[in-house]
Amino acid sequence: MIAAAQGQHFIHVTLLMMIVVLPVLIGVPLIAWRYRYGNSSARYTPKWGRSNALELMIWGVPVAVVIVLSLWLAHDTTALDPYRKLQSADKPLTVDVIGYDWKWLFVYPQLHIASVGELVFPEHTALAMRLTSDSVMQSFFIPTLGSQIYAMAAMQTKLHLIADSTGQFLGENTQYDGRDFQHQKFIARATTPQGFRDWIAHVRANGIPLTAKVYSVIRGRNTVPEIRAELKADDMPPDAVFFKDAQPDLYWNVMMSFHGSPSSSRVMVAASNAKARMMALMGMGHRNESDTAGREG
């Protein structure tokens, strides 16, 4: 839905811009040929360098185009703001997205499950994602669904997406972050509501418990297949690992680990008030975060 609107906007802008682009693409070769040196029949006015009518046109027409474009821009930027909550019949699904070298961890805080390599969610249900990074800056992106957004350590960004149908989409990081950047892909899988419930049940039954030890593997500088091999998750899909017993506050703990407590190994045993402390911190800071705190509170 969002990607479709973005595509529409792309086409509209391109078409409108043709008003100013086409005269150049057509005019330059035309003028160059018509007034070539060899064409003595063409008029030659070496001193002519000003015309009020033309001045009005070369400033006026682009100004008009830019005014229209600006109105569209303002409208679409607000309408498609990735922070804007999306409406759906079902309750929005909250997913915490944490970037590591070189994979994303998806935590479903209300469901107490988590995954790497695959993001599973029901179609027609708004996805409310909160993002942060445990590493360098990354950019979370599912092109088919819509916007990308940066994920940065110690900070929160937000992204809202919705799938109009079931399907498997490419998900990726677009911000270079080192050796296995090109492997930091995942499958975004939109299922039917029943399919999603089945998946939850499956993960709760067969997932690997997300213990401190397992978490330290995820935190390492590795890719999903490497995690899969290290955790001996042979019964999982080839490019994904699912976890059960995920701490709902994991996301807050990761962010909190950069605020004051330098030992990030304490993420798994961080104080239970990490979320409250983080929100208090964010309330003082950046607008997104205070905004978040307001909405979440």
Added chain:
Amino acid sequence: MSLTQFIFGRLGLHSLPFWAMIDHPTLQNIVNGVIATGAASLVVIGAIVTVALITYFGKWRYLWTEWLTSVDHKRIGIMYICIAFAMLARALIEAALMRTQQAFGLGGGFLSPHHFGELFTTHGTIMIFFMAMPFLIGLINIVMPLQVGTRDVSFPVMNSVSLGLTMAGAAIVMISLVVGRFSTGGWSGYPPYTEITFNPGVGPDYWIWAVSLSGIGTMMTGINFAVTIYKRRAPGMTLMRMPLFTWAALCTSILMIFAMPPLTVATLMLACDRYLGFHFFTNAAGGNMMNFANLFWLFGHPEVYILILPAFGVYSEVIPAFSGKVLYGYTSLVLATMAIAILSFIVWLHHFFTMGQSAAVNATFGIATMLIGLPTGVKIYGWMLTMFRGRIRFTVPMVYSLAFMMLFVIGGLSGIILANPSIDYQVHNTLFLVAHFHNMLIPGLLFGMLAGYHFWFPKAFGFRLNERWGMASALCWIFGFMFAFFPLYAAGLLGFPRRTVAYYNPIYVPYFAIAEFGALLVLTALACLVVQFVVSVVQRKENRVPAGDPWNANSLEWSVACPAPDYDFAVLPEVTARDAFRVAKEHGTAYLAPERFTDIEMPRNSPLGFILCVTGSFAAFGLVWHMWWLVALAMLATVGAMIWHGFVRDYEHIIPADEIRRDYMRWLQVVTAADPVARDEELVPHNTGLADVHETLEAAE
């Protein structure tokens, strides 16, 4: 600390490019080791051959007195452009290597991720800081003082220091090919990736010091040019009589003065993080990388216009000259140039629409970005109307200009698309963005620089460049660019992230195959440029234009001999109108001997620039490798040299009036003996630099 450690710091055998392949001879290590060692050998062999040739021909003294210590703006400009071409060659080969990697990148390719990371970082860093900047600074240096009718820039020694610092930065980047590895953090060097936690090696340090050195040099250049334009214009040369190229130089200088410091501050803050354990941009302890992003693009966006405006200036000279017409809408174009300069400071946030700020903030910066399209569009239309009812000759600079106008609007279109935050969310960080900014910088900047190179080459060296090879190069550039980058727009729309070494989806293969063809064409263009230079030097006798005005052009730089004398003007010109030289030619007053010659005071040579180049390089090298004794010595020498320079009193020499009269009269004889050539004959050997203005006059009546 052991003695070896004290002396060599972090430097060791493992810093050599072939060490990894000897240590761990895997296939990938061997392939990458061979490429890296080949590149390093080129640098080393190139240096040895250069030194050997200079020694063989006994040219050390000549090099020292005529070039390295010269404070002549034209010579400094030429040296800047030499750096630009050398660095262009390296960065182009790197680009072709990256294109080849991606053409074969399905499932892996041949380059290691680290090697690929170094390539895109050095390619970007070099192209911006050590190709584009030296090129445009070189052109402005050669042309601007002549255009405003003065004999040098306001601070000639500082000019040479700026060159020295830029040279030092370039040297550091070249040394990184031989010892150690460069950063993989991209030309923008975003932390926390470039912080010590994630990149403890020497790479980001190489980047920091190369960029800092050139940044300081460029800021001083900006001050120098701006003061020159404000204070040293010839009598009667009011601001609104200045040629457009000088206007562009002024706007660029203002941008340099205000935009370079944020960059230097950002890189030095990053250095504090890396060397002194600060936390400006770290993840923990209160650091915030968003501050770096803001500082960097506070420089980075004006930088785009620092790069583009001088090229706009070149087009504003080339198009009227080869259309045989006055520039259309001078006032409009001046206003547009100034508007671009000012607007360029209020759009930086569009480089990170996706960083999580509110829709209102994004929309504001998106609209501001579109506003820049207005004056830019006006300029394009202005140049079209300049051609309208002109008499156009399709010379090399003009072909570049025509290709620029058509390709640049396509880049402008993709720029307006990217200015929409809602669309940017889809294409940011993809190859669409890469295609966009190459579409702006290759036709916008590089074509302009190459057009300027052809246009003003006779002014610097006295003879015209070979037209045939120049045309071959231009066509290869134009089509090579189109083949190399138009497919990347498509790959970007398919979601292909930039800086990706390998991919696993075969749909991208055809795009990269076409782009590879384009890259090969661009390499051919570079080869043609080299051939053109050699052929032109060999045939220089036939293409001399001593009378000084080979293109029947408009501004003052064409009113003196080719090459221009050291002191530029025997007598400073009096300006009464815009296009001063054209008006003089039309009134028949262009080649009148002045009544009186006076002695001319010119600045003496100074070794300060070269000394600071050497000490700057050593200080940076020491900092990169933690050789603190070297840093201390180099800094001491730097301060010492500056104090010594402060005591130099005898910094000017006099050129006696008689000598100037003699030179002038000799030149006037050449002019009198020359046959005026009509515009369609300007490419034949017959053209010795005296233009026939009759056809223009007749048409004007």
